[in-house]
Amino acid sequence: MAEPLDNYIDAVSKALALPVEEAWRPAVRANLEVSLRLGRLVDEFALPDETEPAPIFTV
Amino acid sequence: MTTKPEMTAADIAKAVAGGKMSALDATEAALARIKQHDGVLNSFTDVTAERARAKARAVDADIAAGKEIGPLAGVPFAVKNLFDVAGLPTRAGSKINRDLAPAKRDATLIERMEAAGAVLVGALNMGEYAYDFTGENVHDGPSRNPHDTTRMTGGSSGGSGSAVGGALVPIALGSDTNGSIRVPSSFCGIFGLKPTYGRLSRARSFPFVASLDHLGPFARSATDLALAYDVMQGGDADDAACTTRGLEPTLPLLANPVSDLRIAIAGGHFQKNLFPEAVEAVSRVAKALGATKIVDVPEASRARAAAYVITTTEGASLHLDRLRKRPNDFDPAVRDRLIAGAMVPAPLVDRAQKFRRWYRVQLAEIFKSVDVLIAPATPCTAPKLGQVNFTLDGVELPVRANIGIHTQPISFIGLPVVAVPVPLEPLPIGVQIIAAPWREDIALRVAYALEKMGVVSAPSPRGL
Numbered sequence: 001m002a003e004p005l006d007n008y009i010d011a012v013s014k015a016l017a018l019p020v021e022e023a024w025r026p027a028v029r030a031n032l033e034v035s036l037r038l039g040r041l042v043d044e045f046a047l048p049d050e051t052e053p054a055p056i057f058t059v
Numbered sequence: 060m061t062t063k064p065e066m067t068a069a070d071i072a073k074a075v076a077g078g079k080m081s082a083l084d085a086t087e088a089a090l091a092r093i094k095q096h097d098g099v100l101n102s103f104t105d106v107t108a109e110r111a112r113a114k115a116r117a118v119d120a121d122i123a124a125g126k127e128i129g130p131l132a133g134v135p136f137a138v139k140n141l142f143d144v145a146g147l148p149t150r151a152g153s154k155i156n157r158d159l160a161p162a163k164r165d166a167t168l169i170e171r172m173e174a175a176g177a178v179l180v181g182a183l184n185m186g187e188y189a190y191d192f193t194g195e196n197v198h199d200g201p202s203r204n205p206h207d208t209t210r211m212t213g214g215s216s217g218g219s220g221s222a223v224g225g226a227l228v229p230i231a232l233g234s235d236t237n238g239s240i241r242v243p244s245s246f247c248g249i250f251g252l253k254p255t256y257g258r259l260s261r262a263r264s265f266p267f268v269a270s271l272d273h274l275g276p277f278a279r280s281a282t283d284l285a286l287a288y289d290v291m292q293g294g295d296a297d298d299a300a301c302t303t304r305g306l307e308p309t310l311p312l313l314a315n316p317v318s319d320l321r322i323a324i325a326g327g328h329f330q331k332n333l334f335p336e337a338v339e340a341v342s343r344v345a346k347a348l349g350a351t352k353i354v355d356v357p358e359a360s361r362a363r364a365a366a367y368v369i370t371t372t373e374g375a376s377l378h379l380d381r382l383r384k385r386p387n388d389f390d391p392a393v394r395d396r397l398i399a400g401a402m403v404p405a406p407l408v409d410r411a412q413k414f415r416r417w418y419r420v421q422l423a424e425i426f427k428s429v430d431v432l433i434a435p436a437t438p439c440t441a442p443k444l445g446q447v448n449f450t451l452d453g454v455e456l457p458v459r460a461n462i463g464i465h466t467q468p469i470s471f472i473g474l475p476v477v478a479v480p481v482p483l484e485p486l487p488i489g490v491q492i493i494a495a496p497w498r499e500d501i502a503l504r505v506a507y508a509l510e511k512m513g514v515v516s517a518p519s520p521r522g523l
Contacts, residue, residue, distance in 0.1 A: 012402045016379070019386055024395055031399035034460070035371050038364035039407035042414050045361055053412035054419055054472075 005029050064092055065519060068134040068229040068283040072176070075118070075133030082118035082133030086111050086178050089135035093180065093227050096523055102202050102212075102221035104140050105147055105182040111135065114178045130286055132176030136230040139216050140182040141189060142166040142274075143263035151265035152185040152215070154198045154388045155381055166263040167298070168232055168274055168291050175290035180228060183218030187390045189234055189267040190374055190397070191215040192242055192462035193442075197390040201444050204246060205520035206486055210441040213246035213462065215239040216277070220247035223277045225520045230287050231277045234261075236268045237366055238436075238466030240275050244478035245489025246441035249517045250506060251277045252284045255302075255496045256473025259288075262297030268373040269300070270412075271366065271470060279517040281506035284477065285310045288499065309500040317508045320501065322350040325434040325493070328359035329465055332451045334439040336488050340481035341435050344490045347514040348505065350433060354425055362418045362468035365411035371400030372408045419472040426495035431505055435465045436478045436489030469493055477502040479515040487518055 009028060013020045020028055066074075074080040090108055097103050118132050138144065141151040143162035150156045169179055184202040186194060194217020195201040202217035204210040205225035212220040216233030220243025223231045233240050235253040244251030252275045259274050266272055276287035289308045295301045324330075324345050330353075345351070375382070375397045382401070386394055425432070438451060438461065448455050469476055469491065475498060478489040492509075494502040509515040 009402065016401055018379070018382055018398060018401055020398060021386075024391070024398070027392070027395035028398050028402075031371075031396045032402055035368060035399055035403050036407075038367045039403060039411070041361055041364040042368060042411045043407060045358070045410075045414055045417075047410070047413050047417060051413040052416055053409060054416035 003029055005032060064226040065279065066229065067280045068131060068278065068286055069280070071134050071229065072131055076128060078122070080133070082115040082178060083112065085133045086115040086135055086180065089180050089228055096225055096227060099208055099523070100203050100205060100221045100225050100227070101200050102183055102218040102225065102227065103137065103181045104150065104184050104199055104218070107144065107179055107181050111178050111180045114173065118176050118178070129175030129290065131172065131290060134177045134230060135180045135228045136172055136177050136232065137179065137181045137183050137222055137228050138169060138231065139185050139219050139233040141185060141234060141265040142169060142182070142232060144169065144179070144182055147182060149265050151189065152187040152196055155385050156265070162263065164263060167260040167295050171291045171293070172287065177230070183222055183231060185218055186215035187393045188378065189215040189236060189239060190393050192238065192459055194220065194243060195444065204441045204522065206248060206518065206522050207441065208522045209443060211246060211444055213242035213437070213441065216243050219243060219277050220249065223247065223249045223279060224517070225523060226279070229279055230283055232274060233277060234264065235273045235275060235470060236271045237370060237470055238463035240277065241436045241466045241476060241478040241489060241491060242462055244277060244480065245436035248480040248482060248487030249277055249279055250281055250284050250480060251275065251478040252288055252499065252503070253470060253476045254288065254499050255475045257300045257302045258499070259291050260295035260298040260301045262295050266377060268370050270373065271370060273470065281477070281503055281510050282313060285313050285503050304497065307497070307500065309503045312500045313504055313507045315504055317348065317505055320430040320505065321428065322348045322431040322433065323352040323354040323429045324350055325432045326353040326355040328356060328468065329434040332438050332461070332464055333435055336440050336483055337435040337438055340483060340488045340490050341433060343481055343514055344479065344509060345433055347509060347512050354429060354432065356425065356468065357421050358418060359468040361414065362471045363464055365414045366467040366471040368403060368407055368411040371396060372403050375400030415471060422472055422474065430494065430501055432493040434469070434491045434493060436491045437462055438464065440486035440488045466491070475499045475502050477506040479506045479509055480517050481514070482516050482518040
């Protein structure tokens with residue numbers, strides 16, 4: 001039975017022309033689950049609309 | 060004068076400058092020790108013996124001619140193999156990059172070390188493309204911990220940790236994106252400096268995460284860190300993120316007292332997920348410095364999460380074409396992490412970068428009333444090679460992903476850190492000495508004071 005993220009993995013794999021062999025899929029899915037979980041933690045934090053990104057930390 | 064394996068860079072430079080030892084003798088001693096022990100440690104991937112001998116002879120010729128020599132004259136050093144070394148392909152721990160043409164020019168930091176008289180003896184093992192906390196590498200084999208060769212060095216600058224911890228060279232250079240200088244320093248029982256983001260040029264080194272990548276030195280003493288750091292400072296048009304600030308030498312300030320510094324212990328996130336040895340190490344350092352105040356670093360766990368998101372997505376972007384064309388030539392574990400990184404929705408990355416701005420402001424506020432924060436470098440001493448899980452606070456967690464939980468929230472906003480080694484038995488462990496941006500001098504000063512107090516030191520390699 002397909003896992004919830006499998007359709008998403010298939011779609012992005014196609015969109016980016018990025019191969020995901022069946023043997024790799026469980027590890028890719030597990031890693032993506034971790035990234036999305038941590039991404040949600042960031043997402044949940046309310047920030048003012050005016051917040052600038054800080055891609056490079058300089059003073 | 061003969062060399063001793065654990066001579067510091069300062070000792071060697073002094074002996075060479077004073078005519079008590081030749082640069083060639085110092086170089087030959089390092090090459091002999093590499094030959095003797097690197098079969099076990101597996102820290103080197105390339106030994107540049109002929110280049111080193113030529114450089115050492117040139118240093119000796121300068122001394123014989125009465126020319127002025129640099130502060131690192133005759134000091135052997137080695138670099139993580141993501142630094143360009145003229146004549147070698149910059150493999151960055153990968154199989155794929157071995158097909159690159161040999162580098163035509165050394166990395167800026169190698170040029171600066173050699174301009175100060177240091178002698179490059181080789182390139183060092185590392186985790187593939189620096190996406191690693193263990194020091195294991197499927198292509199080159201793992202670098203091994205000099206205190207117990209069945210254990211990890213930590214990564215990704217694993218060879219750097221092993222080579223300095225094993226006293227093969229007194230100084231090595233590495234990179235730190237999320238902890239890759241501080242973690243091997245902790246596991247291998249040595250000093251490591253991750254400078255402020257943008258302080259040292261990254262020109263002609265293979266990148267990983269542009270907005271998080273730092274380069275810095277490893278050594279067996281705080282003085283040697285300062286020596287190496289000072290000669291590597293300076294702007295560089297070849298690295299867009301490199302600061303244009305003037306030189307700020309740290310060596311002259313190293314022995315200044317620390318009694319005037321406001322030193323606190325990082326609380327919250329930094330006091331969780333720790334094995335007893337990490338708690339003990341922080342406690343010893345705090346006690347020696349008279350630090351009792353605990354400062355909560357707000358949202359440090361979220362900062363770690365944001366660093367994770369930025370790392371996996373920027374890393375995926377860097378390697379996207381290689382993932383398409385040569386996926387089977389990656390370490391499968393690295394490949395699968397990078398592919399997943401390419402699939403993280405863009406708004407989460409943008410929000411991680413915006414959170415970074417917010418978090419940076421919080422830390423700037425803390426550093427108005429504090430000069431130094433003390434935090435663990437790793438949750439544990441070196442795990443066994445191949446170890447997959449450990450149990451932290453009653454929860455079984457993957458080793459690889461959790462080794463850097465205390466380093467990531469600090470490098471996330473580019474703060475300078477010296478990892479200092481607490482020589483516990485049977486294995487050493489590191490503590491982070493964290494300062495405000497551009498205050499490497501303060502972090503190094505505290506490291507030096509702790510060393511003089513006998514609280515921190517690089518133990519003799521116990522596994523050789």
